[in-house]
Amino acid sequence: NAGVMQNPRHLVRRRGQEARLRCSPMKGHSHVYWYRQLPEEGLKFMVYLQKENIIDESGMPKERFSAEFPKEGPSILRIQQVVRGDSAAYFCASSPTGQETQYFGPGTRLLVL
């Protein structure tokens, strides 16, 4: 059983470009969570999604950031018009029911030049 997959593992963007981060949860998991980790800091919750629904987006910046988890395919975290402050590691986690242990992916490290 493959673990949580994230791609790309590393992403370089110039200021003003768009970044798309993908997360494929573990098989049988329908709950996905996105976290951001800034250098020297812990993980900060961004958004919680189930298939086709955003359950909690209280940690998402109000502008430029969006997330989706379609019926088919991976969950996508989209950052429009990236700025240098968006440089961070973005982690995805999944769980089967939302009430159990979450499993983390290896992360996508975004660098904005």
Add this chain to the structure above:
Amino acid sequence: AQSVTQLGSHVSVSEGALVLLRCNYSSSVPPYLFWYVQYPNQGLQLLLKYTSAATLVKGINGFEAEFKKSETSFHLTKPSAHMSDAAEYFCAVSEGTNAGKSTFGDGTTLTVKP
């Protein structure tokens, strides 16, 4: 609201010595508590979790943690450090059963000296 404070951003121990990583939490409801380990350029791996059952929780790799409600603490210990334990450790709290929306501490980097 919930929060986590990890005391000491860097801890250094000798191989074979006791490991003690401190975590204090605050939560308005009975918490679920977690310890994760992160190796460089990797994701987080769950070491152990407290979900209101036994207050002494045993995890993987010889780690354990004790939930102390009166002290609002959940410190992580290991009797004898191994070189492979060198990593960053994160304490996290979630309210209720939703483990996903967790609040993380800033992490403690553990260095193990030969």
